[in-house]
Amino acid sequence: MVTVSTPNGFSLDNSGRRVVVDPVTRIEGHMRVEVNVDENNVIRNAVSTGTMWRGLEVILKGRDPRDAWAFTERICGVCTGTHALTSVRAVENALNISIPENANTIRNIMQLTLYVHDHLVHFYHLHALDWVDVVSGLKADPKATSELAQSISSWPKSSPGYFRDVQARLRKFVESGQLGPFKNAYWGHEAYKLPPEANLMATAHYLEALDFQKEIVKIHTIFGGKNPHPNWLVGGVPCPINIDGNGGVGAINIERLNLVSSIIDQSIDFINQVYIPDLVAIAGFYKGWLYGGGLSSTSLMSYGDIPERANDYSDKSLQLPRGVILNGKLDEIHEVDLTAADQVQEFVNHSWYKYADESKGLHPWDGVTEPNYVLGPNAKGTKTRIEAVDEGAKYSWIKSPRWKGHAVEVGPLARYVIGYAQNKPEFKEPVDQLLKALDVPVTALFSTLGRTAARGLECAWAAEKMRYYQDKLIRTIKSGDESTANTAKWEPSSWPKSAKGVGFTEAPRGALGHWIRIEDTKIANYQAVVPTTWNGSPRDTKGNIGAFEASLLDTPVADPNQPLEILRTLHSFDPCLACSTHVMAPDGQEVTRVTVR
Amino acid sequence: MTAHVDKRSADDEIADLSTAKHHLQVRQTAIYVYEWPVRLWHWVNAAAILVLAVTGYFIASPLPSLPGEASDQYLMGYIRFAHFTAGFVMAAGMVGRIYWAFAGNVHARQMFVLPFWSGKFWREVLIEAQWYAFLRDYPKKYVGHNPLAQLAMVTIYSVGSIFMIVTGMALYAEGAGKGSMFDMAYDLVIPLTGNSQNLHTIHHLGMWAIIVFVMIHVYAAVREDIMSRQSMISTMVSGWRMFKDDGK
Amino acid sequence: MARVETFYDVIRRQGISRRSFLKFCSLTAASLGLAPAFGARIAEAMETKPRIPVLWLHGLECTCCSESFIRSAHPLVKDVVLSMISLDYDDTIMAAAGHQAEAILDEIRHEYKGRYIAAVEGNPPLNEDGMYCIVGGRPFVEQLREVCSDAMAVISWGSCASWGCVQAAKPNPTRATPVHEVILDKPIIKVPGCPPIAEVMTGVVSYILTFDKMPELDRQGRPKMFYSQRIHDKCYRRPHFDAGQFVEQWDDEQAQKGYCLYKMGCKGPTTYNACSTTRWNGGVSFPIQSGHGCIGCSEDGFWDNGPFYDRLTNVKQFGIEANADQIGGTVAGVVGTGIAAHAAVSAVKRARMKSGETQAPAPSTTSRD
Missing domain, CATH: 3.40.50.700 (NADH:ubiquinone oxidoreductase-like, 20kDa subunit)
Structure with a gap:
């Protein structure tokens, strides 16, 4: 095949050697990626495949809309809660239910808790090993490591003795010969650039972050009873507030508020003193590696989230920016309307689903999800032994959502670029500071590293916002308002015969929308279009490639047998495959049953 | 002038028949049908079912909340206690009743026996059904249960109440805990129902089946008492069944 | 729990050389009456x-x-x-x-x-x-x-x-x-x-x-x-259940007092798990403590026992969804109506029979003998 140009400005050439990574690990769910590298081992074609489908939309049909949050929450246990929040918003939107101020504030705190947790765990436990060579840390001098750590942060765990202990434990572990989760990785790969001391420091923080992350989610446990998968409620939040009445010990009281407060403080400390300094230090060693930009310099989208005022989802109320940037025009922010039939549409030409007319996309309210697993004529292998997929045909369990026909990237970088373009100081200033500290131009944002950096900055932003909403919660309670739920429309008998609604959030990974149709108090149609569907989408009808595929192009791979660079860039999106590969079932479409063998 | 003794099992019921024959001598035929253990069981059981149905309903759909300290109240506790106690009375009664099916007279056996392979039985079920459907002017007369009643008794009441006892014990085992003597019921039943919630649901449906049975049973008894000219309700008190027309 | 050291780790820590270790292994093999080759296997096992x-x-x-x-x-x-x-x-x-x-x-x-x-x-x-x-x-x-x-x-x-x-x-x-x-x-x-x-x-x-x-x-x-006990058996709100004190509506006074969530559809009474004792995330809370009923997530088929907010399961086998009380109540209602109608017809018929009786003798009942 000769080089083809995609409508969204990329050239693809699949003539070179095909490299397959399956499974892509350190992500949520199952994913495969195939690339073609040229004679210089530079990626010239990229094909990403979502390799699972669970059919939750089919399952939701006919259920009670008030239960939908629990089903959709199980779409993903990593971004736990964000689907549930989106779902209750969709139902509230459909049934015109307003929630009390406190419920909005508590939901914000829970959503921000997820941001802080998810970004932190992503950086240290899913992404860091793409930048940090754990084994190299064995060669580090604990004293020099201590000096490095103290030069970048006032975090107390930074003595030479501390790093010596970590190193000793690491050594014992490595010498046991049982490397556990670190087995068979690309240790010693030339794409690792950190000196041994930085590797040791980052490894120590990998373990510290592992200990600390379990503290953050306790906020979910306080308001939602457990984590993963806290409980939510249509019309508010399930946890009542009782500050000084009888039985206050059974509700949100001062002890519970103090616990939330203390966790917020610890989170702010950890992010500011560990995460951000590590991010800056690591980025400093990699600022020459600015690959992986993909769509980020051209097409980005954010729905916005964290409404300041209850029931107000306007741009003004939303604390996270909202809008679409196309063709790299930062001075023109398009407005998003999730109810408009011509804006968000999903295509299935290259997805293992069937539409009556696959040349057209469908708006989620009219979405159809009928699985259709077929390999293309140029695929290698058999139906149950895929050696290489055929990107000219259907090749993924992910659909291709497009905004007015455009493939867009979503996620922290999208939010930050849009916020930056809107000149919002709380997004612009930290970015400028970071760019200055690293001494790189603003265009450096459009890269794998930029994505990773935006996530870190957003984590710090979210922790501060948690503090703000916790204070706001206390202010509202002080004013005498302890209400947390509106039950006026709890009973299905109070609902209209037919209703439709849309709920949206910004999940940590990006824009998330749920579309619901309710008929006779039951779910008639439910559709979720999730961040990884946007980012991980296969090609669409016109041949536009999605964000994952775009980001891999033109990246040199030092050793195609150890494609560390591919993982690094894919991980910078924080892919969530269980999310992306479930879509919605239409009216009356029964999924074909195929009996195994 | 003949009393219609159920002949299906007449060969081994000579004593019973002789009792019947004895009564043929008198003007208004009266036959001793229900021995005292059966009668006692019937009324104790009826009381237990009443208690079980009422308390069971309120366990599933509790009364409005009571004010005050939890330590001052024990309403659900009492309701559940009454339910469990009545349940045990019903279970113990069932054990005694099964014993009496062997020890007692032929009528004591009827509610556990279904002459499934007897064509005659089914023909008479049909006749009885026609009587209830107003297609016959007169019913046949039976000393014990008529065939239709027997069919309902065996399939709905006996099977139903054993089902309720077994599922009830399995539910009781949930509170009694692992290792308790009821645990066996639980371990056997739960895998059949899938989960505890399903077990609750079918136990609850069972309650309604028995309520419906009771409604029909009471109605049929009252109606037969009046319409078929044979005693019904008093029979379950005194044990004697009177055949009014036979006195003519 | 500390890392379990192998036997080899321990003796190496005590200053015994690998050579001595291997010798020890072959002596062990000999003392057990095994062929010398087993020494290497013992060494391997101990180093394993x-x-x-x-x-x-x-x-x-x-x-x-x-x-x-x-x-x-x-x-x-x-x-x-x-x-x-x-x-x-x-x-x-x-x-x-x-x-x-x-x-x-x-x-x-x-x-x-x-x-x-x-x-x-x-x-x-x-x-x-x-x-x-x-x-x-x-x-x-x-x-x-x-x-x-x-x-x-x-x-x-x-x-x-x-x-x-x-x-x-x-x-x-x-x-x-x-x-x-x-x-x-x-x-x-x-x-x-x-x-x-x-x-x-x-x-x-x-x-x-x-x-x-x-x-x-x-x-x-x-x-x-x-998993041997239900959430309900060890729930700290159990006294409110026994007392008959329930949350009647979200965020009502009873909810703020921490009453039992049974009427809000809590599946604690049918769910086997350790939530009410071990609790979640280091013992901070568990769903009921935070005001939402248990949804029964450790039970087989709990997704189909919904809705989560109803005490009684919807039974779909009846064509339309209904819970046990709706089904039972409907059947009882139909039967009750049937009985009433039947009783009415019976009464009419009986009245007719009675008036007929005076004119013609009742046919004698069929004997089955």
Whole structure:
């Protein structure tokens, strides 16, 4: 095949050697990626495949809309809660239910808790090993490591003795010969650039972050009873507030508020003193590696989230920016309307689903999800032994959502670029500071590293916002308002015969929308279009490639047998495959049953 | 002038028949049908079912909340206690009743026996059904249960109440805990129902089946008492069944 | 729990050379009356890594089990991973990817045949030849069968692996199937929950390592220590249940007082799990304590026992959805109406009969003799 140009400005050439990574690990769910590298081992074609489908939309049909949050929450246990929040918003939107101020504030705190947790765990436990060579840390001098750590942060765990202990434990572990989760990785790969001391420091923080992350989610446990998968409620939040009445010990009281407060403080400390300094230090060693930009310099989208005022989802109320940037025009922010039939549409030409007319996309309210697993004529292998997929045909369990026909990237970088373009100081200033500290131009944002950096900055932003909403919660309670739920429309008998609604959030990974149709108090149609569907989408009808595929192009791979660079860039999106590969079932479409063998 | 003794099992019921024959001598035929253990069981059981149905309903759909300290109240506790106690009375009664099916007279056996392979039985079920459907002017007369009643008794009441006892014990085992003597019921039943919630649901449906049975049973008894000219309700008190027309 | 050292670790720490160690091994072999060649095997056994390999597979799932696992407060998950087990394969956290990752599975299967644990999160879909979940270009169910075939035991993490969970809720479009219906010849420990409590997960693992045996399981295959009682049996709001004090509506006065959530559909009375005692996330709370009823997430088929906010299950077999009371009440109503109608007709008929009786004698009843 000769080089083809995609409508969204990329050239693809699949003539070179095909490299397959399956499974892509350190992500949520199952994913495969195939690339073609040229004679210089530079990626010239990229094909990403979502390799699972669970059919939750089919399952939701006919259920009670008030239960939908629990089903959709199980779409993903990593971004736990964000689907549930989106779902209750969709139902509230459909049934015109307003929630009390406190419920909005508590939901914000829970959503921000997820941001802080998810970004932190992503950086240290899913992404860091793409930048940090754990084994190299064995060669580090604990004293020099201590000096490095103290030069970048006032975090107390930074003595030479501390790093010596970590190193000793690491050594014992490595010498046991049982490397556990670190087995068979690309240790010693030339794409690792950190000196041994930085590797040791980052490894120590990998373990510290592992200990600390379990503290953050306790906020979910306080308001939602457990984590993963806290409980939510249509019309508010399930946890009542009782500050000084009888039985206050059974509700949100001062002890519970103090616990939330203390966790917020610890989170702010950890992010500011560990995460951000590590991010800056690591980025400093990699600022020459600015690959992986993909769509980020051209097409980005954010729905916005964290409404300041209850029931107000306007741009003004939303604390996270909202809008679409196309063709790299930062001075023109398009407005998003999730109810408009011509804006968000999903295509299935290259997805293992069937539409009556696959040349057209469908708006989620009219979405159809009928699985259709077929390999293309140029695929290698058999139906149950895929050696290489055929990107000219259907090749993924992910659909291709497009905004007015455009493939867009979503996620922290999208939010930050849009916020930056809107000149919002709380997004612009930290970015400028970071760019200055690293001494790189603003265009450096459009890269794998930029994505990773935006996530870190957003984590710090979210922790501060948690503090703000916790204070706001206390202010509202002080004013005498302890209400947390509106039950006026709890009973299905109070609902209209037919209703439709849309709920949206910004999940940590990006824009998330749920579309619901309710008929006779039951779910008639439910559709979720999730961040990884946007980012991980296969090609669409016109041949536009999605964000994952775009980001891999033109990246040199030092050793195609150890494609560390591919993982690094894919991980910078924080892919969530269980999310992306479930879509919605239409009216009356029964999924074909195929009996195994 | 003949009393219609159920002949299906007449060969081994000579004593019973002789009792019947004895009564043929008198003007208004009266036959001793229900021995005292059966009668006692019937009324104790009826009381237990009443208690079980009422308390069971309120366990599933509790009364409005009571004010005050939890330590001052024990309403659900009492309701559940009454339910469990009545349940045990019903279970113990069932054990005694099964014993009496062997020890007692032929009528004591009827509610556990279904002459499934007897064509005659089914023909008479049909006749009885026609009587209830107003297609016959007169019913046949039976000393014990008529065939239709027997069919309902065996399939709905006996099977139903054993089902309720077994599922009830399995539910009781949930509170009694692992290792308790009821645990066996639980371990056997739960895998059949899938989960505890399903077990609750079918136990609850069972309650309604028995309520419906009771409604029909009471109605049929009252109606037969009046319409078929044979005693019904008093029979379950005194044990004697009177055949009014036979006195003519 | 500290890292378990091998015997070799210990004697090396005491200053004994490898040479002496090997000599010790051959002497041991001799003293046991074994051929000298056994000395090398003893040495190998003593040097053999003591941490038990765990291969953690992911089928159709949402990764909430892994997320829960890393929340464990005691033991800390870093201690579990660094010192208790050798988590050689877990695609959510492992550094390796692609064929290097897949190679680990083969290596462990052969080197530790019968001596490793297969931990399964999620379940295999069987429709579409299993290709609703693809790993390494192949159906997940194949990977599952292979890895389990040489394992000493299988742990089914969470409700997906144990029962099927959300993707197996009706109509189960992918035919997602719990592990025990695919793996028939291995001991399977089910640790249900969506997800299971972190400390329950690490508790099961550390129980096996500490007491050197499988936990005692109930008839459904769950460890008795965590799953033998209902949430309800140990719920701190139980006194309100017994007292008949219930939350009647969300955020009402009773809710603020922490009354029983039974009327809000709490499934605590039908759910076997440790939430009301072990609680969640280091004992901070559990769903009921935070005001929402239990949704029964550790029970088989809990998704189809809904709605979550009704005490009584909807029974779909009756064409239209209805709960037991609606079905029973309807039947009773129909029967009651029937009885009333029947009684009316009977009365009319009887009146007619009575008037007829005076004119003609009643036909004698048919004798069956």
